[in-house]
Amino acid sequence: xxxxxxxxxxxxxxxxxxxxxxxxxxxxxxxxAPLDDQARVPLASxxxxxDRLAFTTDSFxxxxxxxxxxxxxxxxxxxxxxxxxxxxxxPLYLSCAAIIEEGLPFDLLERMARSMALAARDAGVDxxxxxxxxxxxxxxxKLFLTTTGIGVIRGDVVLGAQYARPGDVVLVNGVLxxxxxxxxxxxxxxxxxxxxxxxxxxxxxxxxxxxxxxxNTRFMRxxxxxxxxxxxxxxxxxxxxxxxxxxxxxxLREPVKAFCEILGLDPLYLANEGRLVAVVPPDExxxxxxxMRGHPLGLGACRIGQIVERRPGLVVMHTxxxxxxxxxxxxxxxxxxxx
Amino acid sequence: MKYVDEFRDRxxxxxxxxxxxxxxxxxxxxxxLQIMEVCGGHTxxxxxxxxxxMLPDAVELVHGPGCPVCVLPMGRVDDCVAIATQPGVILxxxxxxxxxxGSQGSLMQAKANGADIRMVYSPTDALAIARNNPEREVVFxxxxxxxxxxxxxxxxxxxxxxxxxxxxxxxxxxxxxxxxKTILDSPDLRIDGFVGPGHVSMVIGSAPYEFIxxxxxxxxxxSGFEPLDLLQSVWMVLRQIADGxxxxxxxxxxxxxxxxxxxxxxxxxxxxxxxEHFEWRGLGSIDHSGVRFREAYARFDAERRFVVPGVRVxxxxxxxxxxxxxxxxxxxxxxVFGTDCxxxxxxxxxxxxxxxxxxxxxxxxxxxx
Numbered sequence: 001x002x003x004x005x006x007x008x009x010x011x012x013x014x015x016x017x018x019x020x021x022x023x024x025x026x027x028x029x030x031x032x033a034p035l036d037d038q039a040r041v042p043l044a045s046x047x048x049x050x051d052r053l054a055f056t057t058d059s060f061x062x063x064x065x066x067x068x069x070x071x072x073x074x075x076x077x078x079x080x081x082x083x084x085x086x087x088x089x090x091p092l093y094l095s096c097a098a099i100i101e102e103g104l105p106f107d108l109l110e111r112m113a114r115s116m117a118l119a120a121r122d123a124g125v126d127x128x129x130x131x132x133x134x135x136x137x138x139x140x141x142k143l144f145l146t147t148t149g150i151g152v153i154r155g156d157v158v159l160g161a162q163y164a165r166p167g168d169v170v171l172v173n174g175v176l177x178x179x180x181x182x183x184x185x186x187x188x189x190x191x192x193x194x195x196x197x198x199x200x201x202x203x204x205x206x207x208x209x210x211x212x213x214x215x216n217t218r219f220m221r222x223x224x225x226x227x228x229x230x231x232x233x234x235x236x237x238x239x240x241x242x243x244x245x246x247x248x249x250x251x252l253r254e255p256v257k258a259f260c261e262i263l264g265l266d267p268l269y270l271a272n273e274g275r276l277v278a279v280v281p282p283d284e285x286x287x288x289x290x291x292m293r294g295h296p297l298g299l300g301a302c303r304i305g306q307i308v309e310r311r312p313g314l315v316v317m318h319t320x321x322x323x324x325x326x327x328x329x330x331x332x333x334x335x336x337x338x339x
Numbered sequence: 340m341k342y343v344d345e346f347r348d349r350x351x352x353x354x355x356x357x358x359x360x361x362x363x364x365x366x367x368x369x370x371x372l373q374i375m376e377v378c379g380g381h382t383x384x385x386x387x388x389x390x391x392x393m394l395p396d397a398v399e400l401v402h403g404p405g406c407p408v409c410v411l412p413m414g415r416v417d418d419c420v421a422i423a424t425q426p427g428v429i430l431x432x433x434x435x436x437x438x439x440x441g442s443q444g445s446l447m448q449a450k451a452n453g454a455d456i457r458m459v460y461s462p463t464d465a466l467a468i469a470r471n472n473p474e475r476e477v478v479f480x481x482x483x484x485x486x487x488x489x490x491x492x493x494x495x496x497x498x499x500x501x502x503x504x505x506x507x508x509x510x511x512x513x514x515x516x517x518x519x520k521t522i523l524d525s526p527d528l529r530i531d532g533f534v535g536p537g538h539v540s541m542v543i544g545s546a547p548y549e550f551i552x553x554x555x556x557x558x559x560x561x562s563g564f565e566p567l568d569l570l571q572s573v574w575m576v577l578r579q580i581a582d583g584x585x586x587x588x589x590x591x592x593x594x595x596x597x598x599x600x601x602x603x604x605x606x607x608x609x610x611x612x613x614x615e616h617f618e619w620r621g622l623g624s625i626d627h628s629g630v631r632f633r634e635a636y637a638r639f640d641a642e643r644r645f646v647v648p649g650v651r652v653x654x655x656x657x658x659x660x661x662x663x664x665x666x667x668x669x670x671x672x673x674x675v676f677g678t679d680c681x682x683x684x685x686x687x688x689x690x691x692x693x694x695x696x697x698x699x700x701x702x703x704x705x706x707x708x
Contacts, residue, residue: 257340263460264383321352321566323389328702331682332438332447 009134054089069197073115089151161238174300180270201274213291245305346565379406401666402696416441544599621660
């Protein structure tokens, strides 16, 4: 089995071959092709889309690298696209920096690069610059990817958590927690087989649809690490409003529910990679929902709660039983409970 | 989810709450009735479903000492860290023990400093790690009441049968009955009845609680963990109070047999013997409240296999976990609640685990829902 060695990171011919074979040939686009130290983007080509640049970066260190519904390559592309998209930006260009542990099978690396290329092509963005490092065994875990993204925001789009106000409606685009549960199950150390696929997807198309239907959308965020609960807490804090959720309205797949029951986890804190929370004014909520449900990534869209005046800064859930509980930020990771 | 949703039915909950209100009016208590749910799993469910605020004002829930992670004293955490940091050791633990603070930090911090600490969901996973790493010493952090005691015991029996010599257990298993007696004997006690543990009772049955009814004249109802279980159990306790009865009743008959689980009891008897006394965080030393390995299984006892400091670390003076555990104070009445003691920097045991009463109050209720 051919593996990546330290010589692939040495700056010589082996490195050039690796970059050419694994990355450049599959990313294949005119801005990348000159292989200069930077990609050069004409400003005019950006300005046609809007009046503000959106710029974001994210690192991906998922274990395992491949999991049901995705892999680190797809995740690295979709994750950064989503960070641009929820700000109302049209995603255009990505960079890709790879830190590779020596000994990584070459075909696995190639598979991840192809996965990135495919996800980028599907999303209509180009990966235009990058970097490769190979580190000693143990200095990283198999493969770390960092993607940086550039997008452009239309002039009329103004989004921010602080714009949420009482009466606004909280929407999500589908069932929650699939990604977090899929990753935990795929790690195998909990010895649980769960038929759950990651929800990993690029959401910019859905966002565009939503913004057309609900132009006064206040705020959007992709509910990644920390889950929907964390996003809602950030909104409640920034807007100094309360948020009230209905437990019965929170959409969950049966296997995810069962998975959380067995492990004592709360699905509101599970990570998602293709789910967003949107806060929309009440008079646009119905149109926003209908528009989301008309998009392949929003078929399961629903309303989970609303912004309220009372208890500013707090997220409160009306439980299935009729009681209330606070949905707070977690201190650290969720840990499975003993009994 | 079948067999789960049925126990979370809103209409049935409303009917039970109505019955609870009716029986409370029938009792007409001069001051609020205090019912202690002993088990941390019950505390968790009570907060998760917002049950406490649904009850009449005249019924208060007191969150008892049944969270094994919460009552683990700092000295034992220090001993565990000392074992984990010895060369060649893999320490294997349940997830929620990772954050419990010792005087020198938690297992989470020890892991960050380089100790090989792994989280599992079952002691048999720890044994598998021992099989796969014959050159390493694998130590399982044995924690919990009679709920988890049999699985640790059976794992030790399996290790013995298969001749696995690099496996041992740092045994912190504890038993709830002596601690209930201590609580009942305490002068500041104001408990009117108990919701008894479900999983523990599945193992030990209902007979060990009889003294609570006979000697102390307090009702106890063994309860399941779903919200309707808890509401029904609260109603059953109140019904006993209204009738002037003090009995041990079993609401959780679908799981708990009155004699418990004989096979699990045999495994416990085979492997463990009572300790003279065991330290509980917040409650101090309680006679016969912990178990250790019998002589025949001494080689699986990490305390005898490794040098541990074994130093008793007293609880911080400001910490009032003991009063909260006994029901003398509500969590938010503790002098350090939410100030010096928070889930980020827990001072007392009850703030550490998600099952700890204070952590639950802080997380779900403290900010006055």
